[in-house]
Amino acid sequence: MKIYNVLIYFVIALIFSLLILIYILLRNIQLRTRAEKELRMKNEELTAIYEENIASDEELKENIHELIQKQEELGRSGDRYRIVAESTMDIIWEGDLINKKRFFSEKVYDILGYKSWELEDLDLWFTIIHPEDLEWVKEGIKHQVDEKIALKTFEYRVKCKTGNYKWLLSNTKCEFDENGRGTAVFGAFTDISELKEQQQKINNLAYYDSVTGLPNRVRLREVVSDEIENCAEINSKFALIFMDLDNFKYINDSYGHMTGDKLLLETGKRLVRILNENMTAFKLGGDEFIILIKASPLKEEVEVYSKALLESLASPISIDGDMFHVTHSSGIVFYPENGLSFDELLKNADTAMYKSKESGKNTYTFYHRVMGNLAMEKIKMQANLEIALENKEFLLYYQPIIDVALGKITGFEALIRWIHPKNGFIFPDRFIGAAEESGIIIQIGKWVIISACKYAKSIYDSGFRNFYISVNVSALQIMQKDFTDFVLSTIEDIGLPAELILIEITESVLVESMDLVIAKLNILKDNNIKIALDDFGCGYSSLTYMRMLPINTIKIDKSFIDDIKSEDDVKSLTGNIILLAKQLGLNVIGEGVETQEQLDYLKRHGCDMFQGYLVSKPVPAVEIDNLLKREMAS
Structure with missing residues (x-):
């Protein structure tokens, strides 16, 4: 249990x-x-x-x-x-407006000679800007910032480290913050010194005379026009002295352009030396000078200065070993008494200057309104020329051209005359100048060519064949685009052999455009029209033109023929001209032969033809017809 x-x-x-x-x-x-x-x-x-x-x-x-x-x-x-x-040729840069610093690319050294750090302080840049440019550059930058302009361009001078100045083109861009305040600037500097130098050269060509270095006509017009405005506002006045050298053309023709240019240069220097602060000298053109005197000069003051000018310029001038005594004639005008515009003042000063020439040269003349009558006469003359052309008041006279060896007629020079209904017979020296100024010489010239060709055809049809008719042509005519076409078509329409026409030109036609003139003359010559150089010896560089021009003939000027009777050196010169022309294969005509002595001289030296009062003055066509009948009968 x-x-x-x-x-x-x-x-x-x-x-x-x-x-x-x-x-x-x-x-x-x-x-x-x-x-x-x-x-x-x-x-x-x-x-x-x-x-x-x-x-x-x-x-x-x-x-x-x-x-x-x-x-x-x-x-x-x-x-x-x-x-x-x-690698760029420009200086790249940036500026800090807040910290006042500026930064440059290394090109700043190549162009200006500075190291970039030497100009780091923003304000240091302004210390090397040219004093004349500094103020407006500062104002421009301030305006860019104040007006919030994003991009702006400047051109100004900056001192290099060597002390010289260079022109820079500055393209400047500005940046702004949200409050509109400028914070930074940056851009590039371009060296435009060479461009400025070229612009200065162009400006010099446009506004300054190439021989004397004095301001030219273009600059004169600007300065005088400005002075007119100033004087009109303050009720003041000024004076102009129009100077023209006496007999300069003779020196230029005899000694050549180089000597003439040196003479003009020395004259310009003498003018400048006797100017005061109220005076400016200008080179008008050719051998003409203008002196502008400001600050309300009195007539007595201008007269004293004009006398000083005469004395200064009359002193001998030595050029390449030769001594020249050059005088001048001048005309004086005052604003506003003698004109209210530049053109009016210049015209009246020119009129007064020519009055000095008429009074014996080497003097001065104050303009008076009575002298303006001459200008009015010219205006009336130009108006009457148009009427004369319309009313057929012009007439051609003809002067025989004689073969020196045979004593027979070989040609005729057509010379225009004006038969005015009230004033009667008017020689061309009284109206050709006005005709050229007005341009009506073009219409008159066409009439002359047509009339001369028609008369040549009538002579040809009458059975007289060994001749030609010469016609004078002005520079204005030959520069017309249709000149060669007109001449050739006129000859063709009339049915005239082209070799019966000879065109006479003077060396002055080459002043306009030598290449163009030569081209036109070659066209005429290729069509069998003869070409003659008239007034040989009185032009710019006659011996040179003998080679350059497509000419058949030269006409020795009457002034050489007149002096044959008295000047041994001229006799020799005339003979040498004939000899040279013959060596070049040219025919020679002696103009204005009036004595047997002159003819004998031309004959001895081999001159081909002559014309002059020794045989006949210019006569109407009807007298030429009678002369030809007698010639053919004999």
Whole structure:
């Protein structure tokens, strides 16, 4: 029984122990399950975090790769910027307006001679700007910042480290913050010194005479026009002295252009030496000068100065060992008494100057309104010329040209005359100048060519064949686009052999455009029209033109023929001209032959033809017809 009880206790204890064990196991299982669940959840969280980290890592890698690319690109951009900054001809610069610093590319040294750090202070730049440019440059920059102008261009001078100045073109860009305050400026400086030098040369060509260096007609017009405005505002006046050298053309023709230019240069220097602060000298053209006298000069003051001019310029001038005594004639006008515009003042001064010429030269004349009558007569003359052309008041006279050896007629020169209904017979020296100024010479010239060709055809049809008719052509005519076409078509329409026409030109036609004139003359010559150089010896460079021009004939000017009777050196010169012309294969005509002595001289020296009062003055066509009848009969 006792043993049985012991077993029962043992079994109960065992069962209790098992229950405790089972409880412990179940508890452990529960805890394990919970731990596993928590572990699984943690694992899931870790997995999510891991996956997120992986994604972040990929993104980070991408960002790092992109950053590396950008850094490489930035490096390449920096290299490119550095290459551009180093290779460009410009100075690249940037200015910090907040910290007052400025940074330059290395080109600042090449162009200006400064190291970039020497001009780092923003204000230092202003210390090297030319004093004449500094104020307006500062104002321009201030205006750019104040008005928030993004881009602005400046041109100004900057002192190099050597002390010389260079012109810079500055393209300046300005940056602003959100408050509209300027924070930075940057841009480029371009060295435009050579461009400015070229512009100055062009300006000199446009506004200054190339021989004397004095301001020219263009500049004169600007200055006088400004002075007119100033004087009109303050009720003041000024004077103009119009000077023209006496007999300069003779010196120019005899000694050549180089000597003439040196003479003009010395004259200009003498003018400048006797000017005061109220006077300016100008070169008008040719051998003409203008003196502008400001500050309300009195007539007596201008007269004193005019006398001083006469004395100064009359002193001998030595050029290449030759001494020249040059005088001048001048005309004087006052604003506003003698004109209210530049053109009116210049015209009246020119009129007064010619009055000085008529009075014996080497003097001065104050303009008076009576002198203006001459200009009015010219205007009336031009109006009457148009009427004369319309009313057929012009007539051609003809002067025979004689073969020196045979004594027979070989040609005729057509010379225009004007039969005015009231004023009667008017010679061309009275109206040709007005005709050229007005331009009506073109219509008159065409009438002359047509009329001369028609008369030549009538002579040809009458049976007289060995002749030609010469026609004078002005520079204005030959410069017309249709000149050669007109001449050729006129000859063709009339049915005249072209070799019966000779065109006479003077050397003055070459002043306009030598190449163009020569081209036109070649066209005429290629069509069998003869060309003659008229008034030989009185032009610019006659011997040179003998070679250049497509001419058949030269006509020795009457002034050489007149002097044959008295001047041995002229006799020699005339003979040499004939000899030279013959060596060049040219025919020679002596003009204005009036004496047998002159004709004998021309004959001895081999002159081909002559014309002049010794045989016949210019006569109407009807008298030429009679002359030809007698010639043919003999």
